[in-house]
Amino acid sequence: MTAPILIAENLSKTFHAGRRFGPGGRQNIQALSNVSLKVYPGETLGLVGESGCGKSTLGRTLLKLYTPDAGKIIFQGQDITRMSERALRPLRANMQMVFQDPSASLNPRRRVGDLIAEPLRVHNYGAREKIQARLEELMHLVGLAPEHLSRFPHEFSGGQRQRIGLARAIALNPSLIIADEPVSALDVSIQAQIVNLMADLQEQLDLTYIFIAHDLAVIRQAAERVAVMYLGVIVEIGDTDTVMLTPAHHYTAALISAVPEPNPAARRARTILQGEPPSPANPPPGCRFHTRCPAAQGRCKTERPELRPYGENREVACHFPL
Amino acid sequence: MLAFAILIVIIAACLAAPWYAQNISQSDPFASNLDGSITLAGQPVDIMQSADTGFGVTPIGPTWTQKYFLGADDQGRDVAARILFGGRNSLLIAAGATLICLTLAGLIGIVAGFSGGFVDSILARILDILWAFPVYLLAISLSAVLISRGLKLGPVTIDSDSLLIPIAIIGIVYVPYVARPIRGQVLSLARSDFVLAAVCLGVPRARILWKDILPNVITTLIVFAPLMMALNMLTEAALSFLSIGVQPPAASWGTIILDGEGLLYTRPAVAIAPGLAIMLTVVALNFLGDGVREAFDPRAKIRVQK
Numbered sequence: 001m002t003a004p005i006l007i008a009e010n011l012s013k014t015f016h017a018g019r020r021f022g023p024g025g026r027q028n029i030q031a032l033s034n035v036s037l038k039v040y041p042g043e044t045l046g047l048v049g050e051s052g053c054g055k056s057t058l059g060r061t062l063l064k065l066y067t068p069d070a071g072k073i074i075f076q077g078q079d080i081t082r083m084s085e086r087a088l089r090p091l092r093a094n095m096q097m098v099f100q101d102p103s104a105s106l107n108p109r110r111r112v113g114d115l116i117a118e119p120l121r122v123h124n125y126g127a128r129e130k131i132q133a134r135l136e137e138l139m140h141l142v143g144l145a146p147e148h149l150s151r152f153p154h155e156f157s158g159g160q161r162q163r164i165g166l167a168r169a170i171a172l173n174p175s176l177i178i179a180d181e182p183v184s185a186l187d188v189s190i191q192a193q194i195v196n197l198m199a200d201l202q203e204q205l206d207l208t209y210i211f212i213a214h215d216l217a218v219i220r221q222a223a224e225r226v227a228v229m230y231l232g233v234i235v236e237i238g239d240t241d242t243v244m245l246t247p248a249h250h251y252t253a254a255l256i257s258a259v260p261e262p263n264p265a266a267r268r269a270r271t272i273l274q275g276e277p278p279s280p281a282n283p284p285p286g287c288r289f290h291t292r293c294p295a296a297q298g299r300c301k302t303e304r305p306e307l308r309p310y311g312e313n314r315e316v317a318c319h320f321p322l
Numbered sequence: 323m324l325a326f327a328i329l330i331v332i333i334a335a336c337l338a339a340p341w342y343a344q345n346i347s348q349s350d351p352f353a354s355n356l357d358g359s360i361t362l363a364g365q366p367v368d369i370m371q372s373a374d375t376g377f378g379v380t381p382i383g384p385t386w387t388q389k390y391f392l393g394a395d396d397q398g399r400d401v402a403a404r405i406l407f408g409g410r411n412s413l414l415i416a417a418g419a420t421l422i423c424l425t426l427a428g429l430i431g432i433v434a435g436f437s438g439g440f441v442d443s444i445l446a447r448i449l450d451i452l453w454a455f456p457v458y459l460l461a462i463s464l465s466a467v468l469i470s471r472g473l474k475l476g477p478v479t480i481d482s483d484s485l486l487i488p489i490a491i492i493g494i495v496y497v498p499y500v501a502r503p504i505r506g507q508v509l510s511l512a513r514s515d516f517v518l519a520a521v522c523l524g525v526p527r528a529r530i531l532w533k534d535i536l537p538n539v540i541t542t543l544i545v546f547a548p549l550m551m552a553l554n555m556l557t558e559a560a561l562s563f564l565s566i567g568v569q570p571p572a573a574s575w576g577t578i579i580l581d582g583e584g585l586l587y588t589r590p591a592v593a594i595a596p597g598l599a600i601m602l603t604v605v606a607l608n609f610l611g612d613g614v615r616e617a618f619d620p621r622a623k624i625r626v627q628k
Contacts, residue, residue, distance in 0.1 A: 060518075063522055065518055065521060065522060085521075085527075088524075089524040089526075090524075092522065092523060092524030093524060096522065096523070097518075097519065097522045099515050099518075099519060101515060104514060104515040104516065105515035105516050105518070105519045106516055106519075107516040107534050107538075109537050109538060109541070110533075110534075110537075118520065118523060118525060118533070119523040119524070119525075122523060122524055122525050122526070122529065123524060165519075168519070168523070172523075
């Protein structure tokens with residue numbers, strides 16, 4: 001296999017909430033705890049998990065939008081963990097982000113052309129005519145018309161706005177795009193269009209995606225590999241088909257069995273989880289899933305399982321994998 | 323739009339004050355005229371008439387003609403002309419104070435909201451302290467000191483009867499009321515997805531501030547402007563009424579109301595007319611504020627087209 005484009009080693013990120021002397025005291029919310037990850041060029045890595053499991057935080061930390069508390073991020077062979085924003089700026093052209101809510105990620109007071117041209121101007125792409133030509137090319141790539149450039153974001157539908165977000169992200173020909181739930185704010189019919197557009201762009205522009213989603217069906221269509229997160233840790237990572245068809249972690253199994261089955265004749269054993277996920281401000285010791293795991297034993301309560309290879313191209317963090 | 327038209331008329335009328343005094347009312351609105359008389363319907367009429375009952379004199383009431391249209395005040399001066407001259411000061415002070423207030427508040431709000439951390443804490447505490455003073459108490463104590471002595475700050479000397487004093491005082495006391503919401507807006511803008519997107523695109527901080535944050539803040543400030551101007555106008559009137567705003571013989575709508583206070587039973591027009599002028603202006607400014615807000619909402623354009 002080729003060298004990874006992005007390596008995350010033992011990333012941790014803690015957010016602070018509340019005041020030290022306020023009611024309830026200061027809370028440390030551990031959004032990421034020792035997350036390690038490798039992303040290979042040209043692939044799409046899915047990132048799934050329920051709300052609050054830290055998948056968006058991971059995406060933003062990998063792009064240095066948040067500074068990690070511990071761990072290392074290596075992008076294209078360069079350690080960017082402690083790099084200053086100024087030193088990082090040229091690299092930013094190579095790693096981009098697509099946001100969940102396209103209406104929030106596009107400044108409502110700027111025209112589409114201005115928004116998409118912003119990265120080109122900042123990175124000194126060239127003269128005005130060159131930028132204009134690139135803008136029209138980009139609009140064509142994402143399936144919009146060049147005359148849309150002079151409109152405001154609010155004049156577009158959600159799907160079109162996400163296309164604008166994509167156009168801005170690919171403007172500088174990046175190698176990595178982290179898409180943070182790019183389709184979950186869209187109608188189901190539009191979701192497929194955007195997923196297909198992203199696949200086309202990947203093919204044409206040699207992109208690598210980290211695709212964050214909570215919808216397993218979307219992940220299944222979009223991603224070759226998938227990482228499952230629970231409460232700030234990656235519990236399982238492997239080829240999408242392998243993970244989806246034969247989940248090894250009990251949480252993955254529960255997640256997959258929660259997807260509605262379109263065929264009513266197909267009966268299957270369902271794992272139904274009890275209770276709510278514990279608060280990330282006070283994560284359980286040992287395996288973070290032991291409070292809800294159907295197979296938890298004494299060892300799970302004290303000893304934290306590390307991600308260990310399990311079969312081909314798969315790693316699982318569980319003492320008693322399925 | 324009606325509000326805007328009314329404001330234009332008011333401003334134009336106030337600008338025309340010297341012309342009105344010279345050609346229509348034909349009297350000096352800043353000099354007392356206790357012995358004069360005018361001709362009304364062929365009869366000479368004293369401007370200061372002896373009172374119907376008891377002692378003293380009562381100024382002439384509204385004549386509804388060229389001279390003394392709204393009557394005279396207790397110095398025998400033409401009230402209509404004084405209202406036009408006073409309106410200049412009232413509008414000038416309100417506008418100047420608004421300018422000072424919005425500039426300071428915008429600056430403080432943006433710096434506090436965008437830098438965050440220590441700077442933000444310090445600025446926020448200063449605003450809190452300023453906010454903790456009752457506006458009028460602060461304004462009254464500031465003007466009491468400044469108007470009795472004037473201000474000498476190094477090379478800058480401001481006379482005690484300068485309009486700059488009420489402008490500065492009114493401008494400063496309302497700074498926290500604008501700076502707070504601006505700071506909040508900048509704070510939320512700085513965390514918005516589109517600023518995050520800009521960071522992600524490698525846009526330098528200064529450019530983010532200039533291109534993404536400032537346009538949004540300027541719009542808020544512009545929306546604030548007419549509303550603050552209305553508020554400033556009321557404050558100016560209140561301070562002048564307490565004789566700590568505009569100093570005689572100069573006039574403002576507040577001082578004319580004060581002149582009219584003693585004549586309230588006999589010649590109520592002296593106090594009512596500037597009161598109406600203030601009311602009309604403030605209402606027009608408030609409506610204008612609403613209109614401006616809608617005009618600056620990019621999403622509201624759809625409504626206009628329909």
